[in-house]
Amino acid sequence: MPDVALQASGLSKQFISGGEPVPVFCGVSLLLKAGESLALMGRSGSGKSTLLNLLCGLERPDEGEIWVGGHRVGAAGDSPKEQPGQWAGLRRQSLGVVFQDANLMPALTLLENVRLRASLAGQPDGQGPEWLNRLGLAGLEHRYPDQVSGGQRQRAALAMVFAMQPEVILADEPTGSLDRHTADEVADQLFRLQQETGCALVLATHDPELAARCGQRLDLAHPGRQSDCQ
């Protein structure tokens, strides 16, 4: 299945709280081909961020398996020693992660941030200005993150992610800290570029309008409904 960008099956995760295991979600499966998008819905605390962390290898699932670009990388039973290197390589080159904010190194300019991300992914870093330009940040290349607005920062974060030419973008509430108008602009650019580059997108959000723009939708259970996991 070379077309499949990201696949997960039967993912479960629980945390230990006060000595008791507290399930976050269980039995979650998803499948995304190149160019497809998936909205990850659910209330605060429903496990959206945790699922994204599993999908980019920052955390390990208790159960289930993950395939990226057709390669199985994360399964609950795998030796933990083998995984980090594998995941790190994927994050470096294939998986672009965008958080709600603080995606940029504060000590570097917007352009330097983009170049850093691109160079880590092994992409030519000369395209940095172009990506910033495509995201409407022309003229702001040499500004530092604290010298631009929140919307501009998030657009710069998108520029960084697209500059690495990922197979999958994992975005965790990328517009969550922005006002409606700015959020819409940023979302427009995200979807437009995703279509243009043909990468897959997993978008965690609690905004139904934003979710509606994605081809697929996955609702995570309400944190109270843990009976699903029994």
Added chain:
Amino acid sequence: MRLILLLSGFLLLAGCSDDTTNQGFAGLAETADASEYLQPRPGDTLVFPEDYGPHPQHRIEWWYLTANLKTGDGKPVGLQWTQFRQAIQPRSPEIPSPEPGSWTLDAAWMAHAAISLGGEHRFAEKLARGDVGHAGAEPEPLRVWLDNWQLRQQKPGVWHLSVHAREWGYDLTLTINGDPVAHGDRGFSAKSASGEGSMYFSLVDIALEGQITLGEQIVPVSGKGWFDREWSSQLLKTGQQGWDWFALHLDSGDKLMGFQLREEEGGFKSGTWLPADGEPVPLSPDALELKPEEFRHGHPVRWRLQVHGYGVDVSVKARPGNYLNMGQFPYWESPVDVDGSHSGVGYMELTGYARDGAKD
């Protein structure tokens, strides 16, 4: 009765210390080890001139001069010179003295000198170890010295005393009149009912003439003095705290030596009545009565003194001033004036009183 100082202060320095707190004034009630030291007993008698010299088999002894003098213009001057010997090891006569270069510490010497004039009291103290040579005593001709302080016989019946303290001193010629007076039983002077005592004799009629030096000032003085020799190995009985001692020259020509050793309950009194003409009479304990009447610096400075049978009922009073000798063991040594049935002058010694007086 004369002051005895156990030189425990400097014995402590010399590393021969003992706990002296419960051994009476200056540790004088410390029990003598009979096997080591000779202890005077009733029946012991005096031997002259040997007894003017040291007694190395006894623990303690002293040569003690007090004098009531007057300056050329009639101001009263009190004067004291004392040299003590304190044995650390008794030494039998057959054992020769160690050679000086061995710095042996078998005995220590201490000298006290004082001048009282116009309410001011000057006191100095000197210390020395025995057998080195800078302190000692010899009986014939009499010589008692410590550094440059010295009592020395110039010719029979004439002695010379010189003392040089830092800022004062004296040079006096002593003319000895009369024979030595043996106290108690032919020289054995009991110090308690249970038999402790000392060998004790005095020269009671001494004419002094010479000069005292006070800073740059040289003052001629003359008057009369009293000289004591006493030695023992244990003087105070356990529980005796100190004593009050008097030696008086009465204008009638009579003289009196009296003392009491204080205990929790009562004490022990004794003395000698020396009539102007006639033989000395030992006083029985109940013949002498002593009552303190006024205190100064924690010490009784005025006394009512009675000698029953001799018509003596006098007030004995220290002149104004503080007469504490602030040496290793502070004690009171003052000239006194006598009023009442008799008048006269003399010396009073008070020991074993609360030390708080010493601070004044």
Added chain:
Amino acid sequence: MNPFLAQILHYRRHPFQLLALVIMILVATMLWSAVSQLTAQARTSMGQSEQALGTRYQVQRADGQPVTVEDFVTLRRDGACVMPWLEVDSSTRAGRIVGIDPLSVACLADDTVPGALQGSPLDGQPFMDIGEAASLARTEPEAAERLYLIGADSISPANLPQGYRLTDFSTGPETGELGESFLLNLDALAVLVLLITALLLRSVHQLGMAQRRASFALLFRYGVTHSSIRLGLFLETLTLALVCVLPGVALGLWLANGLAGGFGQAMASLFDTPVYAGQGNHWLSIALVMAGVVLGVCLLDELAPRLTSVSDNLKQRQVPIAAGVLVLGLGLVWAGKSLPVVFLAVGLVFLGAGFLAPGMVAGIARWWARSATDPLNLWQYAELDVLARRLAFPLVALQFALALVLAVQALVTVFESTFDDWLSQRLAADYYVEVPPSADATSAASWLASRPDLIEPGAWHRVVRGRAALALPEQGKSQGIDVFSVGPVSDMLHQWRFLDAIDAPWAAFSRGEGLMVNEQLAMREAVSVGDTLSLAWGDQTVTLSVLAIYADYGRPAGEVLLPMDRLPETFSATFESLSVSLAAARLHELERGLKTVWQVEDVVIRDNGRIKTLAHEVFDQTFLLTRLITFVTLLLAAVSLLIMGWVFFSTRAWYYQLLTVWGLGQREVTFRLARLAVGLTGGIVLLALPLGIWLTWVLVHRINPVAFGWSLPMAVYPGFWLELGVLSLLIGLSIAGLMRWQLRHAHSRPLSASDVTGGER
């Protein structure tokens, strides 16, 4: 809940901050009070001993025979207050024993009891009762004993009996002003310690304040006035100061008194400075100064906002201003003629350097960043730039502490080697022989010259000391100076250190072509090599050119060194000796020979090796203490940088986490962190090096000459720099280690992009 309580409750959320502040105040106070207490104590006792001790005398026989117990008796009977002092060299016991007679000390008590004796138990270390000492000497066949008669101050030659004379008596090496100089440097150390602790305090406090500013702004919005917020802060800091400073002072005094045992012993035996001054009760001033420092450094920004705005303005021009202050300080140190000016100048240099150092590390990082081609390296240098600026205070504290440690280490080593040189110069020979007053040193010299089989030529020389008048034609008067004369020129003299000299000065000296002067005289009278000096003794005059200027540490007096054959016949020597180097086995032969030559029964031969050993033991102890104090300062600075670094890194943890998100492996992230932290501490060591070397130079070449008129040699110890480098590496690695641990155990993420403590650059 009142606003004050709301302010304080910050610490409920951040107990670690409060704890850090409390520990910092406590330790800083302890350190400073210990140092100042020790210095004050040593100084007081030195003053006391100078007053009490004055010169110590001994009484000797005019005929040169050793004094005996009979002489003691004669002198005492004559009224002279002398005390017997019986030195016994025991073969079975370690070292020398001194027998004294406590009973004869009584007459000295009015005058002067030698400081060493005061309160000493007679336990044989080294004092014991003279009787025991004498019997020890007599029971041991190998033991040698010698009696001295120590005289009271009241004794004058006029009132000594015929046949006796008065001479100086010393029990150990005289170090003159070396002790005073050392104390002055200890003072400088105390001031620097105070400066460093102030910086550390400020850095820890500022850390908390940065987080609290938001809550203060909130309180202000709720209607609490600025002044009441400030009052609250003042009360809080005052309470903190009171609660921490007093126990800190107590701890410091406890530490000082604990150390004072060894220290006091060292001072007592070395400098004749017994620490019997006891507990100098200046704890109140220590506490007040420290409380002032705490209030000052913590509240500067709050209580003097105008000053802060001024300093903000200054920050714009920080580099030129700091550079100006630095240059001004450097110039003042060079030109300063008085101690306060030099101290002020040192302060200025530290101020300037302190402001420049973090900026320089940051600047270098920026420069590297600009030239970096790899974006990851670029990030690393940019991050270093931020760190250097954000951690400025603890970094500067570490820099100062490092400079201080470096300077103290160099100073202490210099003192040690100077002392060694000085001892070697003065005690060049293995032994020295006092020439008895009745004896003729010339005859001994001829005898020695005739016995090359016993002692090689060049292994001995004669020493004669006295006085002369130095003509000062420009001032139209003359001045009394010390004369030191040697002949023949032995090999031992070649060890002397010259500050300036003609070529082959000793050769010219032995030909009688000139004289040498000590540094003190050269400085005071502006004498240089090649000048001509005229010395006069009555109507006899000698005029010679200056061949060399020699170092003569710690002596206030001016001195000329004259060839023996240029001494006038009428010269009256105050002291004569022979310095000889020969095998110990042949010592008895020498002694016998000299006894025969001089026709005396006793010859005093001093073993210089023993004096040196004693002096070194004592010095080691003192310097160990100094090193300990500076090392604790360094440790404090290091720990504080560690804490600050960790706290600051924590605020950046999210961004380091981003590296993981972007696909960097754990190992590489750790490596990057380690490089970052080590780069930071290493940079500071590099900047501390010149400051420390400069401080060493100032201490030995500026402060000492200004204070005492003589300089110490300058030395650098690269081996020690390496040690400091390793230390900084360890601090850096510890910070990186802590970071790594934190990255593994927490997913820290800033709440908003504007979070004040993380997103700065």
